[in-house]
Amino acid sequence: MSQSEETIIKCVNVNKWYGNFHALKDVSMEVKKGEVIVIFGPSGSGKSTFIRCINRLEEHQKGDIIVDGIELSHDVRNIEKVRMETGMVFQQFNLFPHLTVMQNVTLAPIQVRKWDKAKAEEVAVQLLQRVGIPEQANKFPGQLSGGQQQRVAIARALAMQPKIMLFDEPTSALDPEMIKEVLDVMIELAKSGMTMLVVTHEMGFARAVANRMFFFDKGQIVESGTPQDIFKAPREDRTKLFLSQILSH
Amino acid sequence: MTEITSSLPPLIERPGPLGWMRRNLFSTWGNSLLSLASAAFLIWVLKGLLAWVFSAAEWGVILVNMRLIMVGQFPVALVWRIWAAMYFLAFLIGNTAGLRMQKTRRKGVIVGLLLSPVVFALFSFSLPARLAIAGLSLIALAGWWLGSRWPKAFRRPVLTGWIIYFPIFMLLVRGTAGEGSPMEIVTSNLWGGLLLTFMLTVVGIVFSFPLGVFLALGRRSQLPIVRWFSVGYIELVRGVPLITILFMAQLMLPLFLPQGVTIDRVIRAMVGITLFSAAYLAENVRGGLQAIPKGQFEAAHALGLSGFQSMFYIILPQALRLVIPILVGQFIALFKDTSLVAIVGLFDLLGIAKTVLAQPDFLGLQREVYAFISLIYWVLSYAMSYISQRLEVALGVGER
Numbered sequence: 001m002s003q004s005e006e007t008i009i010k011c012v013n014v015n016k017w018y019g020n021f022h023a024l025k026d027v028s029m030e031v032k033k034g035e036v037i038v039i040f041g042p043s044g045s046g047k048s049t050f051i052r053c054i055n056r057l058e059e060h061q062k063g064d065i066i067v068d069g070i071e072l073s074h075d076v077r078n079i080e081k082v083r084m085e086t087g088m089v090f091q092q093f094n095l096f097p098h099l100t101v102m103q104n105v106t107l108a109p110i111q112v113r114k115w116d117k118a119k120a121e122e123v124a125v126q127l128l129q130r131v132g133i134p135e136q137a138n139k140f141p142g143q144l145s146g147g148q149q150q151r152v153a154i155a156r157a158l159a160m161q162p163k164i165m166l167f168d169e170p171t172s173a174l175d176p177e178m179i180k181e182v183l184d185v186m187i188e189l190a191k192s193g194m195t196m197l198v199v200t201h202e203m204g205f206a207r208a209v210a211n212r213m214f215f216f217d218k219g220q221i222v223e224s225g226t227p228q229d230i231f232k233a234p235r236e237d238r239t240k241l242f243l244s245q246i247l248s249h
Numbered sequence: 250m251t252e253i254t255s256s257l258p259p260l261i262e263r264p265g266p267l268g269w270m271r272r273n274l275f276s277t278w279g280n281s282l283l284s285l286a287s288a289a290f291l292i293w294v295l296k297g298l299l300a301w302v303f304s305a306a307e308w309g310v311i312l313v314n315m316r317l318i319m320v321g322q323f324p325v326a327l328v329w330r331i332w333a334a335m336y337f338l339a340f341l342i343g344n345t346a347g348l349r350m351q352k353t354r355r356k357g358v359i360v361g362l363l364l365s366p367v368v369f370a371l372f373s374f375s376l377p378a379r380l381a382i383a384g385l386s387l388i389a390l391a392g393w394w395l396g397s398r399w400p401k402a403f404r405r406p407v408l409t410g411w412i413i414y415f416p417i418f419m420l421l422v423r424g425t426a427g428e429g430s431p432m433e434i435v436t437s438n439l440w441g442g443l444l445l446t447f448m449l450t451v452v453g454i455v456f457s458f459p460l461g462v463f464l465a466l467g468r469r470s471q472l473p474i475v476r477w478f479s480v481g482y483i484e485l486v487r488g489v490p491l492i493t494i495l496f497m498a499q500l501m502l503p504l505f506l507p508q509g510v511t512i513d514r515v516i517r518a519m520v521g522i523t524l525f526s527a528a529y530l531a532e533n534v535r536g537g538l539q540a541i542p543k544g545q546f547e548a549a550h551a552l553g554l555s556g557f558q559s560m561f562y563i564i565l566p567q568a569l570r571l572v573i574p575i576l577v578g579q580f581i582a583l584f585k586d587t588s589l590v591a592i593v594g595l596f597d598l599l600g601i602a603k604t605v606l607a608q609p610d611f612l613g614l615q616r617e618v619y620a621f622i623s624l625i626y627w628v629l630s631y632a633m634s635y636i637s638q639r640l641e642v643a644l645g646v647g648e649r
Contacts, residue, residue: 057547083553094548098567107562108552160552 006033008068008164008195009054015062016049023049024060025219031197033163036190038206038227039199041216042242047199050216051166054197055086068163084112087157091169093149095141095156101128102137105156113160120159127155131185147178151185158189165189167198201246207231215239301616310611311621312372317605318622321441321596327433330421331444332381336388339366341414343389344407347396349643363389415455422448437515441596443625445515449587449597453522454580460523461530462569466560468535479531486528492589494521499593518590526583533575537568570644577637581630598622 009031016024024046031037039047052058053065056072056079065072067082096104105127106120115123128134131151133144141149150170157165167186171179183205190196190209198205206213206227213230215223215238223236234240264272274284311318320331346359363386370382396403422444424434440448467479486494498521499514506512541564549559569576591600602618605611611618 055551057551080553080555083551086551088548088551090544090548090551092542092544094542094544096545096548096563096567098570108554111558111562112553112555156552 007031008033009197010066011054011063013063014050014053014060014065016046016053016058016060023219024053026063027219027221028063029214029221031164031195033195034193035211036194036196036209037198038210038213039197039216040201040203040206040213040242041222045216046219047216048168051168051197051199054164054166055083055088057088084160085162086164086166087160087162088166089150089153089157089168089170091172093141093146093153093173095149095153097141100138100140101133101144101152104141104152105159108156109159124155124159127158128152130158130188131155132181145178146174147181150174150178150182154182154185154189164195164197167196167200169199169201171200171202203231203247215242217242306617306620307614308617308621310605310614310617312374314605314611315374315378318442318598318601320444321601322439323435323441323444324433324439327424327431327435330424330432332384334418334421335385337410337414337417339385339389340392341407341410343392344396344403344410347393347398348400348403348407349639359393360390363393415451418451419448437513440515442601443598445590445595445600446584446587446597448515449519449522449590450580450584452519453526453583453587456519456523457526457530457583458576460527462534462565464527464531465534465538468531469538483528483531486525487532491522491525491586492592494525495589495593497521515595518593518595522583522587522590526579529579530576533572533579534568536575537570537572538564540571541567573637573641573644577633581633584630584633585626598625 007030009029011027011029014024014027015022027046027050029037039051041047049058053060053072054067060072068085070078070081070085072078072082096107099107102121102124105124106117109115109120109123110117125134125137128137131154133148133151136144136148136152141152144152154170170186171182174182179202183202186196186198186205187209198210200206210227212224213227214221215230215234215236217238223230223234223239230239231243234243275281316325316328320328323331343363346363350356350359366382366385366389370379374382396407422435422440423437424432426432426434464479464483467475468483470476470479495518498517502517503511545563545567546559549563554562587597588599590597591603594600596604599622602622605618606615
């Protein structure tokens with residue numbers, strides 16, 4: 001939450017189509033270093049597609065995306081650079097099931113950052129401690145609970161020492177009693193000054209640490225503002241309706 | 250609600266053999282009749298088989314021709330090189346068993362298997378042959394003892410041993426030096442019997458595996474030329490029987506080569522088998538690749554791994570593990586398909602069997618000879634199958 005004035009992500013009029021389906025329509029967003037952004041909206045609104053465009057898991061067809069001064073284009077070297085600076089956490093964890101927790105966390109630093117094994121493992125131990133599961137290092141992902149797996153996934157992304165962390169519905173596949181343990185880790189991360197883009201419906205998380213919130217619907221940003229603005233005084237009817245639906249119970 | 254008084258699971262009744270028979274074989278009149286009829290049939294078949302094996306069959310043909318069946322025309326003076334390769338293999342097998350099966354409760358079974366060559370030594374071979382066979386067991390047991398005694402010290406060497414085994418084996422069989430030296434070159438037309446079958450199989454597996462993996466990756470490549478080439482190759486080769494490929498390699502290839510250039514016939518058969526097997530292997534591996542969820546690629550890319558790194562560290566290890574049972578099935582098929590080279594005039598196990606039967610002394614002994622080579626095929630196929638099961642357990646297939 002210690003944001004500076006330095007822009008780290010700049011998206012200008014981003015458009016994407018799947019066949020004839022217009023998935024993103026002129027989405028523009030600027031994120032400052034250290035900001036925590038929460039993106040929410042109904043399913044199929046393009047919010048996941050949007051954050052997957054930021055590390056080029058999806059390709060945008062029109063508009064500009066500039067991450068940490070690097071423009072995403074067809075240049076493979078740029079894509080690799082951007083991916084080194086952005087960590088991503090998925091809804092389905094996507095841990096590597098044939099590798100131990102330790103190997104999951106150290107693989108990319110060793111292969112991509114070319115660290116030696118000892119250094120990578122030292123960092124991994126610290127990260128596993130930070131996410132609260134140092135004792136699971138030698139287990140395989142299949143032996144862990146969902147919440148533990150997602151925390152390993154966060155440690156794995158952090159091991160590359162990224163400047164930006166992207167979260168794609170990180171708690172949606174979890175049992176209710178495990179959501180808190182993952183959110184606690186994310187809140188700690190947000191407070192440490194990490195730039196975060198989080199697609200989530202956890203409004204408690206948004207209230208606690210978000211600097212700004214973006215409401216997506218039908219591939220567009222309908223409304224954006226601070227959590228206070230959005231919760232207390234939403235301007236658009238669609239935002240009001242959606243919030244009433246997810247906050248009603 | 251009733252109170253739960255015990256936290257133990259309910260007892261399971263374990264019936265004795267009589268109870269088991271009553272429940273499973275004689276539960277009704279119909280079942281009893283079926284059981285009796287089946288038992289009578291089994292006794293009739295077994296009795297006939299055993300009577301033939303132990304009294305009617307003339308196994309002398311096997312004992313007299315044992316060397317021919319095992320190594321074909323390989324020069325007698327140089328057979329020690331084959332023995333050396335066998336001893337090395339026996340040591341590796343014993344050592345690996347000692348390392349891998351530390352905790353097994355069936356130590357007796359393993360020791361028994363390692364001692365099985367001794368049984369052959371009991372037959373009426375010459376004394377040196379008996380000693381050489383018994384030596385296999387001795388070395389295997391020594392390897393087993395060393396492996397279970399110092400597992401840490403042997404873990405790496407034994408792995409290296411397996412990796413360098415193939416080149417060493419080829420070197421020992423082929424030889425390197427000129428005439429007169431102990432490592433004299435033995436040309437491939439002298440290889441035969443089980444030795445040739447083994448060579449064709451091992452070369453086929455070792456070379457078709459990487460080729461098949463490359464073709465599978467090629468078929469999924471985004472580069473059109475690579476993809477078209479892979480698809481074309483796979484579909485072309487899969488549409489042709491192995492025997493025609495072998496015939497083409499033996500009979501038609503010489504027509505296309507410039508005059509004076511000849512390629513060894515055994516090598517031609519090896520190339521044919523390898524190219525054939527690679528096409529099938531590629532499709533099996535592709536099946537494994539397609540079973541890997543998209544999320545694995547995405548996670549690998551999101552971490553900044555390159556396409557090659559994602560494939561090598563993340564996708565292939567998982568895909569290959571999934572298809573181990575299919576690959577082993579294919580390798581067993583390849584092992585048995587090598588017998589087709591007998592048709593194009595090579596003396597593998599089957600080809601040698603034919604030549605043995607053509608000797609005037611042994612006319613009419615087809616049953617003995619074919620039963621024996623079937624037994625060899627079965628033992629080795631089952632060994633491959635058993636090793637693959639152990640491998641699956643060791644790699645945790647289906648659990649992780």
